[in-house]
Amino acid sequence: MRVIITAGGSGIGFAMGQAFAAQGAQVWVTDLDVSAVPEGWHATAVDVSDEAGMAALFADLETEWGGLDVLCANAGVAGPTALVEDVELEDWKACVSVNLEGAFLAAKFAAPLMKRQGSGAMVLTSSTAGIYGYPNRAPYAAAKWGVIGLMKTLAMELGPFGIRANAICPGAVEGARMEGVLEREAAAKGMTRDAVYAGYASGTSMRSFVEAADVANMAVFLGSDAARLVSGQVIAVDGHTENPDPKV
Template identity: 75%
Template sequence: MTGRVLITAGASGVGRAMAEAFDAAGAQVWVADVDAAALQACPDHWGRSQVDVSDEAAVAALFAEIAAQWGGLDVLCANAGIAGPTALVEDVALSDWQKCISVNLDGAFLCAKYAAPMLKRQGRGAVLITSSTAGQYGYPNRAPYAAAKWAVIGLGKTLAMELGPHGVRCNVICPGAVEGPRMEGVLQREATAKGMTRDQVYQGYAAGTSMGRFVEAHDIAAMAVFLASDAARLVSGQVIAVDGHTVNPDPKL
């Protein structure tokens, strides 16, 4: 595919896999991330910006730079997110709740806010928001994360309605448990919170899917490239899980 693609949290994990997949498909890639070292490790031909997506001034500056360098945007992958605290709701500090909501929800909103005028002006494009299966089912001990990921689904469906008349599509991708460093942190925290071992929690997640396994970052990236392509030209307003089919969202042995 051709086109100009912005991926937030694009320097590592799922975002990096998305960036590599879009690059391999022939797109121009710009990654935004808070991690300066991870950005430095990205290919030189990618656009790169250190950005906190919960900071409106920083997001506005990012889109102004993209407009100046590229003259527009074809695909926004609003992928930035954090896991938030692992605790029962009564033990969650308001500050931790607010930080999780700020990155996961406010960040997606701010990127959509500044991308929408660019996409509408050219009369085409796609917005992809990364949610989670936690945004479809809820998840115990993860109230801030689940709440934010439910909320971005509502944001995505609303964007599909607002942008559709301008030729712009919006879809939401819900990854399940994704192999990688971020999920390792979740596994360790849940093991502590539930009095289980890391391996027990891991096996519980895998057993909670009909396919009995975790997904990998490239699985999410492949879906993103498809949804941004002309092959999905009439796919909009959809919430698509890439999770091996979650059948039990609360993994317990």
């Protein structure tokens, strides 16, 4: 199995790489910083919103591998934490560019490779913000809703070629990026970081944050033959979010 993972240098993407590698897959990751990528993985430093860079990446992949079995379009940024009237257009565009346009470009260049072989699976990382929306996170929520719309369209377009597309919606995932979100929300709302953390956890029926490995395990399933007829689906890995904004 040949797998490419965008934003695979750390966090959820890195966990995906580990999980696929544990299944014997060949792993290729992209990120702005690939210095921590383990020996044995392919790695390319590229900005997922750079069309020329992404085109060159997939050309190299085709030369090296001759095809592609699984795309994990995982790259994302948190974007600003602010009321919609306080969001700068520049910040909006930067958030949408990585989260949505990055997924589009990955799918754009992966599709021809998969079509030629008549098989493949695309796993797009959305978010529970792409299901419910989130106050103070308008750019991020809009982009993640867009990822789901993109995935649904990919499933319809590519299904006749034997290609599946699904979206994973992580909830609050333990890690450095979520810590940044917690700190910004705490500052914006005059709360402590721990109070915001507790609010996120209490908004799930399992009263828990998610580990990156939980999301990675779902990606491996969706990329496998065990999910051969699973396509066009939005699957949350979030401990069951009951209230999308328990802090308000």
